[in-house]
Amino acid sequence: MSYMESKGIALRNAEKQLSIASTRDKNLALQKVAESIKNNRQEILNANQKDVDISRKNNMTEALIDRLMLDDDRLDGIIEGINTVIKLQDPVWQSNKVWTIENGLTISQMTTPLGVLGIVYESRPNVTVDAFSLALKSGNCIILRGSSSAINSNIALVKAIKEGLQNSPISKEVVQFIEDTNRDLVLDMLNANDYIDLIIPRGGKGLIQFVIQNSTVPTLQTGEGNCHIFVDKSADLNKALDILINAKTQRLGVCNACETLLVHQDIKEKFLPMVYENLKEKIELRGCNNTKTIINIKDALEKDYKEEFLDAILAIKVVNDIDEAIEHVNKYGTKHSEAIITEDLTNANRFQRRVDASTIYVNASTRFTDGSEFGFGAEMGISTQKIHARGPIGLEQLVTYKYLVMGEGQIRK
Amino acid sequence: MSYMESKGIALRNAEKQLSIASTRDKNLALQKVAESIKNNRQEILNANQKDVDISRKNNMTEALIDRLMLDDDRLDGIIEGINTVIKLQDPVWQSNKVWTIENGLTISQMTTPLGVLGIVYESRPNVTVDAFSLALKSGNCIILRGSSSAINSNIALVKAIKEGLQNSPISKEVVQFIEDTNRDLVLDMLNANDYIDLIIPRGGKGLIQFVIQNSTVPTLQTGEGNCHIFVDKSADLNKALDILINAKTQRLGVCNACETLLVHQDIKEKFLPMVYENLKEKIELRGCNNTKTIINIKDALEKDYKEEFLDAILAIKVVNDIDEAIEHVNKYGTKHSEAIITEDLTNANRFQRRVDASTIYVNASTRFTDGSEFGFGAEMGISTQKIHARGPIGLEQLVTYKYLVMGEGQIRK
The missing domain is CATH 3.40.309.10 (Aldehyde Dehydrogenase; Chain A, domain 2)
Known part of the structure; x- marks a missing residue:
């Protein structure tokens, strides 16, 4: 079994539980994750320092170092972000459309999670937590592939997230992180149609083009703004x-x-x-x-x-x-x-x-143009494509729907 | 300039007009197309007979011949289909969501056409007209690639469509048909990201898999129902x-x-x-x-x-x-x-x-599970994917949206 397959199977199993989890359970899980990040503060900052040191040695520009760097304030901001998501309305199992057709069948269009999201992102380690919390609240499992420059920070953050989940009603398998920085694994991810329902690239033009050109999983193009x-x-x-x-x-x-x-x-x-x-x-x-x-x-x-x-x-x-x-x-x-x-x-x-x-x-x-300014509370990026979702990707853009049809024995004439 | 590029440029030009065309003009164009198909009835049936004869010679099964074959009744059905679409509500420039944020900016989520649709389909020539009329009503240009077994029927139908459009306020360039049956042109279409906004394959599992594996343009997977x-x-x-x-x-x-x-x-x-x-x-x-x-x-x-x-x-x-x-x-x-x-x-x-x-x-x-049973009037297929649209793809599923923001000089603090 490949690395991607083993992650994929774990995600699909966790999806069965998460996709129907109650809002209360999801919020409790988010709260436990926030606490766990607080409890692991020093470990996370130490891991981040390691990334910053290595990146400086590799001559990363100070602008990029600044994006990579975490401190107490920024970690507080990340935790505050989780609390914001807790307060947002659960976008799952809602309906704006219920109608009845001639033969008496009632059709309801109900929102449901997409399933498994794949996020491929650069540099900023706060994306790890932001993306996870939006995914969890919208009932989606998530697989994360960050940049190698933030690998230690991301490993520490995902460890803290999983620790939090272990004290909650939600399985820690709902989040998977690709620890191996081999680029072939990104390609495996982009073609894991059995295991991932939507890929969202977050980063520069190069990353986004790479994802579009190589992904057979549907993608949500984000970011570039001229x-x-x-x-x-x-x-x-x-x-x-x-x-x-x-x-x-x-x-x-x-x-x-x-x-x-x-x-x-x-x-x-x-x-x-x-x-x-x-x-x-x-x-x-x-x-x-x-x-x-x-x-x-x-x-x-x-x-x-x-x-x-x-x-x-x-x-x-x-x-x-x-x-x-x-x-x-x-x-x-x-x-x-x-x-x-x-x-x-x-x-x-x-x-x-x-x-x-x-x-x-x-x-x-x-x-x-920003999820928070628009009143969406938080966002997974800004979509610049026309399919599925346009503009800020908030919780409402991270769900799909299914039609529930209630009958009393109707058959088609 | 490649074959696909010249079609693509014509489509993008026509899109400028069609995307903002009034419902009245779009309905008038559909009416003219219906009349033109009526007027070209014999020519279409003759072309179809040619396809049927060639397919019989190539040992096509009678079940497939039946799907390919047109007669007066079926042509009446195709014309009736256009009339159904004329009666449907225009899905463009509608809003269910208008809200105002703290600083007084009013945001409206307005529906707009997707732009250019690409349809890759097998056998049945009625798809040529059905897909065209749904695209036109939803303000989308369309490029069609049918199967080689229906090539003569499709050429005759597209000719009739274009003749109808010439007597209408809508440009005949809104529809393009790939007359060349070379398979490489399908690949060009699947990678024409500058010219096509959404590819919808209609046909068997083989066709759909081919499209998913080879398309960098977003796709809407349809059809397979186990x-x-x-x-x-x-x-x-x-x-x-x-x-x-x-x-x-x-x-x-x-x-x-x-x-x-x-x-x-x-x-x-x-x-x-x-x-x-x-x-x-x-x-x-x-x-x-x-x-x-x-x-x-x-x-x-x-x-x-x-x-x-x-x-x-x-x-x-x-x-x-x-x-x-x-x-x-x-x-x-x-x-x-x-x-x-x-x-x-x-x-x-x-x-x-x-x-x-x-x-x-x-x-x-x-x-x-059918657009017409659901009350959508007509459909472009049944989506089996979770992104963008699920279930019957009616007019409402063929649009995207944009946010209009009205201000009085607001700046971000």
Whole structure:
């Protein structure tokens, strides 16, 4: 039996119990896990220190080290995250749709767990706990494959999770962790159609493409956000500036940050200098030729419009009208989050109808595309695909449904 | 530019118009297509005759010839199908969820088309028109790849569809047909991630497996139905018999037909002879050893429990209790349709909660799993996967959603 098969069989067995577990039992299990992480605090921090030391020795950048690093505050945040999930409504065995057909059969569409989730993720060890707690609350078993740079932290966290589960009504087999960092095991996971119902990659473009290209298990594509703000000619320019500053600078490395600014031709002379004055110190601005007739900045090349910078860089383009803006967004965007700043109702509607993205804002910052901001409580990532779930993946996106049909002997004529 | 690319670019262009087309324009286009099929009746029937002649020469079985064959009645049925779709509610730009978050942003979850659907299907030429009309009504462009045995019929049907569209407000480019029967083109289609949003295979197990193994485009798995009826000890045995006869014999070759009967140990002596008397003439019965102590039938081997017969064969197994029945169903079933016949409320609930399938019946025939029976009007197939859509794929399952966020300048704190 292969490594993946033995994990898979354990998951499918645990699924039988977890998929029908009561909310009370699931919440109790989460509480025990939170306590266990608290009790294993020192062990987890020591393991994380080991990862940080090794990564420094391997010349990891300090930005990435920062993502990898755990301390008391961050561990408190992880524990707080579990408590948030405990408070969320159980998404399982709920129905919004019950109807009766002509012959008297009553059909109910009931939510049920997906079964087994597979998460392939990079660096941040908090994903280990976040993904586990969302999976458990939605009645799903989970198999985790983190990056080798966080292997010691992840092993310590999964050990603490399993210890917590052992004091709870839920089997510790509901979570499996791939401790072996051999990359072939990722391929085994991506093709374990008998054992995994959905693969969610969390990480950079390379990881996500690798998963899509190699997975025969259905996947939920997440993350890449090349988001735009289009400032229409009717825009309130102060509003536009505030929103741009927020969307570009509040956090640079996030998927819902703004990467390209599109400015309507008719307001370029007024708005572009405002952008320049307010951003030039913090952000490298790159503009099209038309932009550069107004403000003295670097060239924007086509590749700049394609790129998710995740950095202190903003590409700028002047467009002739809203349709050119929509076309640009649909050509270069990644179907994540897009915004129009306008006081014109027709244009607001036009932009929202014609732009193809998970979330389309009128007069607000793209930074709100987030499970917690949306009121979902927590999220497993932001889906940029159109199948199954779009936008923030909260508990409601981690279930499927089945139809229950109640009869009294009906047969088909 | 490759063949697939040129089709893909045409589809993506047509998508811009179709995705925001009004219900009135879409219905008008469907009406024009129905008229055009009527007007091209003789040409379509002649093309179909050519396919039938070639297939006979190639020794196709008469059962398959029957699926391939069109006549006036069947063509009327196809046209009637379009009229049914015209009457269905437009699933696009609808919302069941609008909410406002703390800072005053209002979020609406609006349905939108998926974009471009790819259908890979075998034999039956009516799928060409059915799939097209469901796609059009749901605002989706479609690319069709039928089997080579129906190539002349499909070319004639697509020609008629395009002629109809030319007299309508919708571009004829919304539908593309792969006329080249080279199998490599299927592979191109399965990997056209830039041009196709969802691939739906319709056909036998071989086709579906080929698509799943080779597609990097998300797929919606359809079709295979190894469905069970479990007759519990508290069952009303006359109800059970009627339902079994209906589910097994009403139509043999359909995915929601019953393939295995599970009988509770305590009623085997009463129920199995009833089954034998009523089915032995029409259906080949294959039983486990325990079954064979009661009725004199052929052996059921393990492979019989695994198989979707689509034929006049029924596998029978005696089980000790409901949990053994649930375990058998979850082990051998294909997550399609499953039924329990019982008068016991606890067991009805237990079966519906623990069986993992798209549709789970209490005291009714499995034959009802069907878009039209469910009240969806028409369907693109029955999904047996858990991601995106489960059970009958009607118009509502052919859309995705986007979040529209309306603000007044909100930024993230």
